Amino acid sequence: MLKLFDMKTLAAPKCSVLLLESLKEVENYFLGVDSKNPLAFDYETTGLAYDAIPLGLSLCQVTSDTSVFIPYNYFFTKGLESEGIAKLCNKYFKGKKLIAHNAKYDSMIGLMNGFSDSSMEIYADTLVMVHLYDSSLDKNLEQRVFQDFKYRKQSFSEICGKKWNKIDWDKEGDSLLEMLAGYSGEDTFWTCRLYQKYSIMLDEQLWKIHDKIELPNIKILRDAKIRGVLMDIPLLKQMGRQLDSYLEKIESDIYSEAGCVFNLNSPKQKQEVFFQKMKLPIVTTTGKGSPSTDSGTFDTWAEQGIRVGELLSEYSTLNKLNSGYVRAIPELVDNKNVLRGDINSCGTDTGRCSSSNPNLQNQPNSDQFPVRKAFIPRAGYVFINRDYSQLELRILAELSRDKNLLDVFKQGGDPHSDVAHRLGISRSAAKTVNFGVIYGLGPDNLARKLDISSKEASKIIDHDYVKAYPGVYSWKQRVQQYAKKHYYVRNYFGRIRRLPGVVSGSNYEYFSALRKAVNTTIQGTGADIVKLATVKTVESLRKNGLDAHFLLQVHDELLFEVREDQAILAEQIIINGMETAVKFSIPLLTDGKIILNWSEMKDSDIVSVPYRFSYVLSGLI
């Protein structure tokens, strides 16, 4: 499984760069490339967006200390035509062992500039390799090169520290080109060095995750970004106008109640007004120990009949929604109202994906604020949305082999009710206990959550639950012992999370590491199941020739856009792909439906949104 390279021909860590000035020179370079050894490629572009303009493409063989740079003709007078470059690369990339540092990005730029998917088969991604080896390492190429090889690479901003539209290309073009070639050539050269270093640091299990889970998943995330999701911008604008008018009214009423005007978004000013001037009671404190002005505090005040509490709670919720989502999203769509967020496969320590620009994984999902209603399929398409039911508890059952927990799922029962029944507590309390088992909730926090004494909480955790599910308890013990022995844990697929905290002198770090050991094993197994399910499902949709497109994932949920008339078949394929992603002794089940927007809401539009705020409904506006 190890990807070997020829040790005898290892290049010395010193790089020279050749500027290729004609397609003939490019072709000659390719003719000299040995297909047996990895070939690094790296784009330089005008930005990070999917439609960034390529400035040039650098290539370097892992066995060579010379990289080449192919300039594009958008700016450089010596640059080559995009079509010509694509034609040659489509021919000569085939059969090569392509490597890149963040192949999701470079292959996206390639796809957008005439490279075919089939010619860009990625052999290894050094960013993924670093992440799989140790997720806590800096993954940035500059940082990695410095930390691994003590070499100070030029940073991109040093080369091109100015706005592209401000460059006088006639005057500066040639010198810029030389600097860019040098910079880019170094990138591929050091990508090769990283490949060599990390290829021998990954074991068979990690390589398998890289090959079978990460690389195929990355292609899907790349394609999803290129496609993007259509947004109902008029709906968001309308919501925004309504929120503005609500906020304006609430704000002035708060100032009246407080008897002064201040910045409602400044925790510091709020503290002054509420605690020093108005002498309102402190409910909780922040991490730093100062009195908190969060929405929980406001709600407590409201319960105590302090009117400003209700107003403040309304303000903070509405303002969050407005500034964080309703106002932010229209700034990010293209001229066709298509949103292209990033989903990053190497963004977390557990193996989950993260998302940004915008974060597609924290879009509000409440009945009151249907921001997800603004995520809509294109004309002629529908959304198919499916999420795993109790994925993490099923994983806990499977990994721990606890008989009682396994039986719940074998018999199609409800794990929360089972806990409630066995522990003699309410279903809602049982749900909290189940979350606590997965997250490593301690007695004090459970007590606070359930509003019971620490002693009662201790009894639930250390006695009642252990007695009801002894296999879960002993499995957790084994996972923590393993972590203490190896300084890392592995999930079901062998993905590693390093936990140096298990030998920390600090009590908090130590117990935190033990909680992470348990949580990462479960959460990370879930993450890899979802990634596998994505790969399997997308592959199956493609094989069936369906006009169906993966759009995004939210940890245990997948969203697809499918041509209307193919929705029923596509849904069956998606269900099958997700539910058979991994073979467990208990079934993995999914819920979901075919929908016309991403909201869970079934009726009503923004005009009649049933805002829960009595203030708003009381006719004061």
Next chain:
DNA sequence: GCGTCACGCCT
């Protein structure tokens, strides 16, 4: 301009 805090949205 950049990092940190406090806060709050998701799972």
Next chain:
DNA sequence: CCCGGGCGTGACGCC
């Protein structure tokens, strides 16, 4: 101070 894992906003302090 802290139950796991994220990201974005606004304020504020530092440079």
